[in-house]
Amino acid sequence: MRLKLFVIVVLSICLQSVSADEGMWLLGNLQKNKQAKRVMKELGLKMPVSKLYDPKKPCLADAVVSFGGFCSGVVVSEDGLVFTNHHCGFSSIQQHSSVEHDYLKDGFVAHTLQEELPNPELYVRFLLRTEDVTKRVLAATKDANTESERKVAIDSMMVVISDEVSKNDSTLTGVVDAYYAGNEFWLSVYRDFNDVRLVFAPPSSVGKFGWDTDNWMWPRHTGDFSVFRIYANKENDPADYSPENVPYCPEYVAPISLDGYKEGSFCMTLGYPGSTERYLSSYGIEEMVNGMNQAMIDVRGVKQTIWKREMDRRPDIRIKYASKYDESSNYWKNSIGTNKAIRHLKVLEKKREAEAALRDWIQAHPTEREKLLRLFSNLELGYSQRRETNRALAYFGESFINGPELVQVALEILNFDFEGEEKQVISRMKKLLEKYENLDLSIDKEVFAAMLKEYQIKVDKRYLPAMYAQIDTLYQGNIQTYVDSLYATSLVTTPKGLKRFLEKDTTYNLIEDPAIALSIDLIVKYYEMNQSISDASEQIEQAERLFNAAMRRMYADRNFYPDANSTMRLSFGSVAGYSPFDGATYDYYTTVKGISEKVREHAGDIDFAIQPELLSLFSSRDFGRYANEKGDMSVCFISNNDITGGNSGSAMFNAKGELLGLAFDGNWEAMSSDIVFEPELQRCIGVDIRYVLFIIEKYGKATNLIRELKIDR
CATH class of the missing domain: 2.40.10.120 (Thrombin, subunit H)
Incomplete structure (x- = not known):
């Protein structure tokens, strides 16, 4: 049987x-x-x-x-x-x-x-050739004792190999990618036009x-x-x-x-x-369904309803918002369909059956049993330890990082390298100005208020960033009043604030601008949440890599596409x-x-x-x-x-x-x-x-x- x-x-x-x-x-x-x-x-x-x-x-x-x-x-x-x-x-x-x-x-x-x-x-990018560089990349990990040390060593070697390509020919770009959950590495050489x-x-x-x-x-x-x-x-x-x-x-x-x-x-x-x-464990799939996919469904559904209403009303808004609506809605509907299909086709049940077969195979092979004794317990423990925080991070990203465009603009300004290479500075500045050109402040205010409400409903209060306390104390809990005040007092709602900063206007402190200050608070909270699950994430990354390799060893006579x-x-x-x-x-x-x-x-x-x-x-x-x-x-x-x-x-x-x-x-x-x-x-x-x-x-x-x-x- x-x-x-x-x-x-x-x-x-x-x-x-x-x-x-x-x-x-x-x-x-x-x-x-x-x-x-x-x-x-x-x-x-x-x-x-x-x-x-x-x-x-x-x-x-x-x-x-x-x-x-x-x-x-x-x-x-x-x-x-x-x-x-x-x-x-x-x-x-x-x-x-x-x-x-x-x-x-x-x-x-x-x-x-x-x-x-x-x-x-x-x-556009043309592929010229590929090369298996697995041995060279993994050789850099011989002295790594932890997963984070391994990751640093691999990332460094990937950069070294990639850079060699453009140093030999400035018209070429080298990219080293990981395959099979980080068990193999290949170099692709491209020419870009x-x-x-x-x-x-x-x-x-x-x-x-x-x-x-x-x-x-x-x-x-x-x-x-x-x-x-x-x-x-x-x-x-x-x-x-x-x-x-x-x-x-x-x-x-x-x-x-x-x-x-x-x-x-x-x-x-x-x-x-x-x-x-395709090779993710059932634990990872379950996290995806309840985390990123569900957050995308819930949050984007709210945002897109506001966008679409205004797009249908006004031709100028339809043109401004068409591309971002298209991109957002594509993955929103994808997430709805994915979660539905996973349940209908019993994907989790099939994955768990496969994992049961792998457990039996490991137990039947002493050398594998010795190496992978804690594989499934590590997977289960790692995912359970980060479950709630990872879910909150998914809602955080959709509600704020990928939500109101004022926040996106502020984060772009904070991360802008004004001292970088001239060509890249000009390119990034053009993209930033395009964001302003395609931004309607009245729509964005409505989206921001809706995002604040949606996030508060979906996550535990310990995941609320500092602005919620400010809303409660200074605005008597009125989210709309807070948003109205933010957009009225921030100068980065238009390129004027950025212009004053670039011109070194001593009467304007960019860091004290309400939208910039808010974005700094968001970055701090996002970092804090990520740090709290860093050990669990490291454990998961290692276990998923070992899980992937074990599956390939169990079916050693078969070809696996990455x-x-x-x-x-x-x-x-x-x-x-x-x-x-x-x-x-x-x-x-x-x-x-x-x-x-x-x-x-x-x-x-x-x-x-x-x-x-x-x-x-x-x-x-x-x-x-x-x-x-x-x-x-x-x-x-x-x-x-x-x-x-x-x-x-x-x-x-x-x-x-x-x-x-x-x-x-x-x-x-x-x-x-x-x-x-x-x-x-x-x-x-x-x-x-x-x-x-x-x-x-x-x-x-x-x-x-x-x-x-x-x-x-």
Whole structure:
């Protein structure tokens, strides 16, 4: 019976032999991964695996970029055009928008290079090569006696190895990342391009069709794409923005297929997934559910309600708040779905079964028993010791650090290095001034008051910062009066206070400004709370690392992909529909017919409003060469590829390495996928490349862009 249970556990959780569609594989050791190579071929891969990644020759991975460090993108022309998601370019589109030129609402088209819009804070990053540096990094820990000493030694060596790259070539950036909970370390060498210009954006009625209602949902009808261009100097090297720069000539250009896909077609994604916790213990998952996820659900729900109300009332506020609302609501809904899926799919129960199997394995092996005798007791004790404080810290971060923008501005000023390198000082100052430009004080006051009330309700009084005592004594417990007074007396509500400080105005003491003083109190409280759980956190970090290593030893005959950590990864699988619940079956693609249906179903809802000329274009059925085999216009499709945040904008390729679409979302029923992969349910949602080109050519009239592309049919 025990053997039978062990087999069931192995087959039912993420810590088992990887299925065809599960996995975020490192490219650096792909050639050695015989299992992954074999499965890709069985699923239908028609190109040599060596053509996917080769640090010495042009390859498919050379067309894939990290977009801004938070998304992915793909190079599609010899003149450096990059396709990414609309929500990835959303902030840049918003920065160029105004009530007079509302590119968020109406879209943007550059018909010439001169019309393309620069984005000085945006960059794209190309991966040149990876290298396993585990032995070198861990060698630095030989004299470390505690977890904190180990961490310091590792961090120092990671910096040394990273710095060696840029010292040898100033155009390169080296980054050492930890894998498998700190058991392995790899160096990635990148080349960054800092002159990236906006070329095309569809109207939000296309790029954000359905907004929060449809976010993370299938069936989907969102044309989630935007187009940028990379610029370089005349030697084709990275350069800061200059009118003299020219379009970048890339190493490799992704070809585009108009042939589409069928159910079961091979599909692979290349991109930069952000973060997963597939190997986290059940104790860590439970903490995540009740801490960070719940705090995000509760606090952001309050803040976003205020923002959305005002955004719907005023066009200027909609433009100012669109990008930050989009970012906030995306992870808010993700947290709701994740917690729901964890409970519905019994993720904790599955993890605990796996841990029971690991306990038995440890007991059955004397050498393991000697090393890991206290593993589970240390995990349980560590998490229990920090449970309440860690939960309070989650609410603290959401309520204050990530809450009122006045606090964010004040913290930015406090942490500003005015004596730093000129280029970085100018860059950070621009970002700070942009915060002011997109800040409405009346809205922020309402948010601040709401955050103060929400935090007070959710945490024990011992976690209240000093301002609560001030509210009680000086303002008779009236939170609104306190907030009104704070905003009325602080000079950092506008750039005026910052200007007086920079000009060394002796009549103005920055540290005594009420908003700055409040932020200092918050920092002190945050530090105090973190320090109180530092020993427990150190114990947890060590135990999770040992837990991860033990799981890999127990299944030593299997290939383990590491958790996502914003490095380039390959995922592969098949185009496939799914059954979300008994009696329901979802097809693997959607068409523009569904757009019209949703417009009618949600009549009067601004999130589903669409321009009449677009509806007319769809109803004309003049889809040309972009029509699918039935003569319809496909919009989105799904595959069982692995996906998480950061994968947004990832290239979705067919068996020959041709672009099928751009990944932009996961699905609601499998929102626990960052923790456990559910092969029957998990799907990657992508926008069909044919719909992208249709909107560019037929709606945007940007035939100049279509001519740049390498289109195969």
